[in-house]
Amino acid sequence: MNALLERFFHLSRNNTNIRQEVVAGWTTFLAMAYIAAVNPLILADAGMPQESVFVATCLAAAFGTLLMGVLANYPIALAPGMGLNAFFTYGVVLGMGYSWQQALGAVLLSGGIFVLLSVSKLRETVINAIPAGLKIGIAAGIGLFLGLIGLKNAGIVVNHDATLVTLGDIKSIPVLLALLGFALIVALEARKIRGAVIIAVLAVTGLGLLFDPAQTFKGIVSMPPSVAPTFMALEIPNLFDLTLWSVVFALLFVDLFDTAGTLTAVAHKGKMLDAQGRLPRMGRALLADSTATVVGSVMGTSSTTSYIESATGVVAGGRTGLTAVVVSVLFLLLLFFSPLASMVPAYATAGALMYVATLMLGALRELHWDDLTEAVPAAITALLMPFAFSIAHAIALGILAYVVIKVGAGRWRDVGPVVWVLALLFIVKYALA
Numbered sequence: 001m002n003a004l005l006e007r008f009f010h011l012s013r014n015n016t017n018i019r020q021e022v023v024a025g026w027t028t029f030l031a032m033a034y035i036a037a038v039n040p041l042i043l044a045d046a047g048m049p050q051e052s053v054f055v056a057t058c059l060a061a062a063f064g065t066l067l068m069g070v071l072a073n074y075p076i077a078l079a080p081g082m083g084l085n086a087f088f089t090y091g092v093v094l095g096m097g098y099s100w101q102q103a104l105g106a107v108l109l110s111g112g113i114f115v116l117l118s119v120s121k122l123r124e125t126v127i128n129a130i131p132a133g134l135k136i137g138i139a140a141g142i143g144l145f146l147g148l149i150g151l152k153n154a155g156i157v158v159n160h161d162a163t164l165v166t167l168g169d170i171k172s173i174p175v176l177l178a179l180l181g182f183a184l185i186v187a188l189e190a191r192k193i194r195g196a197v198i199i200a201v202l203a204v205t206g207l208g209l210l211f212d213p214a215q216t217f218k219g220i221v222s223m224p225p226s227v228a229p230t231f232m233a234l235e236i237p238n239l240f241d242l243t244l245w246s247v248v249f250a251l252l253f254v255d256l257f258d259t260a261g262t263l264t265a266v267a268h269k270g271k272m273l274d275a276q277g278r279l280p281r282m283g284r285a286l287l288a289d290s291t292a293t294v295v296g297s298v299m300g301t302s303s304t305t306s307y308i309e310s311a312t313g314v315v316a317g318g319r320t321g322l323t324a325v326v327v328s329v330l331f332l333l334l335l336f337f338s339p340l341a342s343m344v345p346a347y348a349t350a351g352a353l354m355y356v357a358t359l360m361l362g363a364l365r366e367l368h369w370d371d372l373t374e375a376v377p378a379a380i381t382a383l384l385m386p387f388a389f390s391i392a393h394a395i396a397l398g399i400l401a402y403v404v405i406k407v408g409a410g411r412w413r414d415v416g417p418v419v420w421v422l423a424l425l426f427i428v429k430y431a432l433a
Contacts, residue, residue, distance in 0.1 A: 014319040024318025025326025030195030031309035037344040046093040051225035056299035062331040064292025069324025072284040077327040081305035083142035087391040088302035104234035110251035111293030118286040129418035137378030141385035143360025148386040150353030153346040154178030174347040181351030204348040219339035230300020250392035262306040270314040377402035396426040
């Protein structure tokens with residue numbers, strides 16, 4: 001077995017060993033296992049059966065991570081993406097009125113296009129087509145979007161007829177426990193304690209069982225629920241619906257750029273980039289990611305993507321796909337803990353949403369604030385996501401703002417052909433709306 005793993009994953013060449021890879025796999029899994037509780041809660045708001053989504057989440061994560069490890073030999077784990085799941089529920093289903101079955105169809109289409117890009121040379125063209133400033137604005141905007149959802153789920157921010165939003169009852173049990181969970185995550189992360197997010201989610205869930213009358217104990221271990229209610233439940237909407245394609249391309253762009261950024265960041269952390277700063281086997285890694293999105297849509301979950309939490313495993317010594325294989329196996333074992341996942345209340349995961357939001361806002365430090373033609377479109381994109389409650393519209397209007405501002409400043413040559421085409425399509429979309 002040792003010889004087989006050595007030949008397949010090239011452990012010695014990557015200065016690692018089996019024990020180190022197993023430890024790294026556990027580390028990554030503990031850092032991202034919270035998605036098994038958070039994703040079903042978010043997609044349940046779209047009307048999806050929570051237990052089936054739990055199974056779909058674990059299966060999509062296990063499949064995508066295994067494929068990344070075996071196909072690309074990278075210690076990078078995948079699961080349904082934060083931000084993408086929020087866009088699925090609050091943007092596409094609740095915001096635009098599509099059914100969750102149709103939203104899964106849009107995920108399938110975006111994943112299929114992603115697969116085609118991954119196996120062709122177009123992937124570099126598309127990745128480089130969107131200006132760096134807009135990429136930063138998209139990342140920060142998704143952070144703000146997640147932050148607003150977390151604050152809402154905790155009851156910290158509530159509706160108000162006059163001011164749109166206002167402060168909720170900060171003395172209520174959900175609010176206090178959500179704030180405690182957020183503080184616990186930050187404290188544990190600051191102390192470099194592995195699995196900070198899942199520890200905080202479980203701690204708040206336990207306290208909820210003690211102090212919140214609405215929470216009841218349902219058990220810890222059982223046979224996995226059925227995935228049948230969401231398996232192959234997707235529907236392909238009208239392909240001539242321009243709004244549908246705006247959703248598909250929003251899913252595609254966010255997934256593609258998020259994946260490319262995550263792969264580069266994790267590889268940089270593990271010193272896996274080549275002399276030119278590029279990621280070897282990028283095509284294989286993108287193919288694993290895009291295929292996982294297609295499989296996830298069939299299982300019944302939103303877009304699957306590479307997780308930045310994989311960096312925790314890299315810090316622990318993970319250097320090859322064996323780390324990913326370990327994570328994949330652990331997600332399969334997690335299927336037998338569905339009662340525990342079903343007990344997690346929304347306020348227990350609110351802290352995780354707010355913490356991820358905080359991390360994503362860090363992208364703004366990379367923005368060239370002294371260049372208004374870059375900074376303003378990025379700011380428009382980031383601000384519109386939470387305030388318009390739409391990732392798709394924010395990206396569209398951000399691209400339009402970028403073109404208008406560049407042209408107005410006499411720098412129209414900065415606008416690439418792909419951005420021009422997208423801008424024209426968005427103008428047609430809004431003109432016909």
